[in-house]
Amino acid sequence: MEETNYVRKDTGLRTGTSENTIPRKTTSGEKPSTEEALQGPPLTESYYPHRKTYYDKLKLFQKSDLQKPNELKGMMTRPLTFLTFPVIFYAGFSYGSNLVWFNVLNATASLILNGTYGFSASIVGVCYVSPLLGVAVGAAYTGWLGDALIVRMARKNNGIMESEHRLWLFIPSLVLVPLGLILWGVGSAHHVHWFGPVFAMGVIAMTNTVGLQLSVAYCIDSYRALSGEAIITVILVRNTMSFAIGYGITPWVEDMGLQNCFITAAFVGIAQVFTVFAMIKYGKGLRKRSVSKYKGYVSEMAKSGMVH
Template sequence: MCPYVRSDGEWIARCIVMGFFIAPIEALPEISVTDIYFTHQRGTWMGVYAFSLAGSNYFTPVVCGFIADRQGWEWVFYWAAIFNGGTLIFLFFFQEETNYMRKTVGIVEEDSSGPSPPSERIAVIEEPDSEKNPTFQEIQATRSRTQQEGEIHSKEKSFVQKLSLWSSSPTATAGPTMFQRALRSLKYLSWPVIFYAGFSYGSGLIWFNITNATASVILSGPTYNFSSSMVGLSYLSCCVGVIVGSLISGRLSDWLTIKLASRNGGFMEAEHRLWPFVICVVVIPSASILWGVGASYSISWVGLVFAMGMLAMTTTMGVSLSVNYLIDSYHDISTDALVTVILVRNTMSFAVSYGITPWVNHLGIRNCFISTAFVGMAASSVFLFMIWFGKRLRARSAAKYWKLVEADHNANAHR
């Protein structure tokens, strides 16, 4: 569709259609990570996800630059369509839906006066005849009984059955409707922790968006005179930055979280995830000034490419740390809350993409990126506020959080 767009209306329609079909990749991978890995492992695997997400975005211009040079810009979209078509065929035949709705029993809760935030509690469904707080041995005995009775086993599907686009499960749960979930996602905008997660995600993304929007203008301009393929090759530095950022927000984040939890008497607080943002507070303004001010004074292209890589690193950290903080804070509602995070992030991304052209035109490259540096530093520093007040904000929302979790569990129990 893209090569045939001839008007603003067609372009907007194309963006709406593409946004509708791309939306699932914005939430499903993150939720899959939370379902598979433990808290102390999520940083590492969320870092892998951030590496895949951001790395693919930054490696694509490397390839697209050569395609545009050799075959014309239209083929950038033709090859994307061919690749997506091949991916669709592969996923249809080899990606099985493995979701299993397990019947759970008992309820285990900590004393509300304990030090753990709401997200640290273990919540399970209570059977009608069970005691209010079953012991660990009782829960184990119940699990053993259900295994012996075969309640959690099911017959393996054939290959043809695995290809089904729609399947039902005897243990499928009843929960909120699609409309109710959408309404919830809008209500979560009033939850400070969820809104901050979207804000920090967007803050990590928009500063590179500004650099990305001016990369072709600067690098292909009179001073540097890069061809399309050379502009694309400059994004290899971003790929290196993504690797560094995924390591910092992945393995290093997990290690730091464990260390801070041990110093906190063995209790892990969601805010422990936020400390690596200290790097962003320093790197974002430094890289922005190096890019914008450096370009205005015609410094070596090496400095500009280095600045691109550093900003790509902070973008990757913003993805991983923000999503991890949200999930550690509100694990049981993280699916709907992620939609809120993405809504905030995309709104910020749209606003900056829409405003960058007049911003540069009115201030010039030099002053534009000086202002970007200080705004970026201020936005990144908000994590300090959450370090100090995040737990209190989560405690205030605990009642609403557990009410939503209980409502979902009750709906499932009466299935």
């Protein structure tokens, strides 16, 4: 597409500093004003590229496209090399860890709602209104309430927002992740009222939403100039974990049973959420150590027109 295929290389526009401007010559010998000096000489009409015609936009191949260097290799390898950034890798791990539990819910929904409670397929579908509400609550929490909390923390930090401020929003997950998993699996094993598992669906969906939004935001806040390709790295880690749990959840439940399976899952979930405290303490230091590497990749991507 034309807008995504645009080469965003530096065009050499003046930045507004005196080093990049040429004073205007006058006939009377007087010096130009400061404002005129900063503005520099007027740009001629030939400075701007010609606008493409409608026919040019329909062409399958354009001369400018054939003259561009092939950036495909860099676009394929950089997301893999970004795994060496601890913060980016952690963002992928955090995203995947929270998504795992929603995948577990999806994999066992028919087993529990249909097998244990005798719900028809249509009623199982209706039960997913609960995750829908959970997603709405999670989005409001990380959005409106989360932004207000981050602004408050930044004010206390002399007006400087640190990327790790956002991670404090994971605190409710320490309770909600095990609560949702135990109520869903252990509750169903003991045949609690159907409202219990349905409520757990909403809780698990809420923690999933909180986890994915905070993880992605933490990555972008830390490496904004690399955010486009860094998110690909995050998705690679997330999808690997998602595939693993999808492949193993059925034998896990069959071998351990619902109760033991979800008690184990609850403790694993707590352990995963606790890792956020390590990033709160050491995340800033890890980001500082990666500054030179970060600048190198930004420069590399800027030369190829990938930073915008």
